[in-house]
Amino acid sequence: MIHLVARRIALLVPTLFGVLVVTFLLLDVVPGDPVAEIVGERADSATIARLRAELRLDEPIHVRFGHYLLNVMRGDLGRSFVTGRPVARDLRERFPHTLRLALAAMAIAVTAGIGLGVLAAVHPGGRADRLAMLVSYLGVSFPVYWVGLLLILLFALTLRWLPPSGAGGLAFLVLPAVTLGMRSVAFLARMTRGAMREALAGDFVRTARAKGLGEGAVVWRHALRTALIPIITVLALDVGNYLTGSLLTETIFAWPGVGRYVLTAIAKRDLPAIQGAVLFLSLVFVLVNLIADLLYAKADPRVAHD
DSSP: OHHHHHHHHHHHHHHHHHHHHHHHHHHHHSSSOHHHHHHOTTOOHHHHHHHHHHTTTTSOHHHHHHHHHHHHHTTOOOBOTTTOSBHHHHHHHHHHHHHHHHHHHHHHHIIIIIHHHHHHHHSTTSHHHHHHHHHHHHHHHSOHHHHHHHHIIIIIIISOOSOSSOOOSHHHHHHHHHHHHHHHHHHHHHHHHHHHHHHHTSHHHHHHHHTTOOHHHIIIIIIHHHTHHHHHHHHHHHHHHHHHSOHHHHHHTTOOSHHHHHHHHHHTTOHHHHHHHHHHHHHHHHHHHHHHHHHHHHHOGGGGGO
């Protein structure tokens, strides 16, 4: 297990360095001038030149990259061109909101997706099986923004059960969490159903039943554990998507998370905010995948020796 962790951690540094380089270069060649976004169109040339010098935008690209790399190694992600605040502080304030939304969406996906998948596998062709397939098709077919707007129209504007936007108590979390987790419910239900059908047909299940174990123990303790590897794969990718791909959901529901922060930074061409947020989210994504690898090894010890 220790060797597996060491190997995975050794891959983090070149991965994050590659993300840092690509992000820096891509944003440098994007058309437009961030200084013009800050000062506006009526600013004089002297003001623009002074601000470019303060932001180091007049230096060669390799010099700017060297400064940026040294700052990142010290934990300094720069200052936002728009707000003037440190990007690291903005991310610290917003990430708990994104994490809260991601955990709620994951809880919905795990409970509904795995539950439906297990029921569908245990009762193939029955009502649970048909319901699981219906949820899967609907979840995959509908885009996130459409689901979010539909939920707002139904539960916030028509029934007035839940608030349409903003952050606060549990009521504010329900609609964005359901919107973000809907697609994962669909994928997890289908993946769990297929993996469980295969596991329930295995010889070890017949042996467990022959020993007199109850059906609940056979399904949940033996068959489900064997089926966990593909389920963990899908769940790990989805958790990464919750944390790094929630731009639409946070925008629709005015959720003050990192996704909305990135979208606002892109709209205003706030380069330090974009670079810092992308690097931070990349770090989160690779750490989630590291945790998934450890869960693989826990579910199947053979993985740790590959």
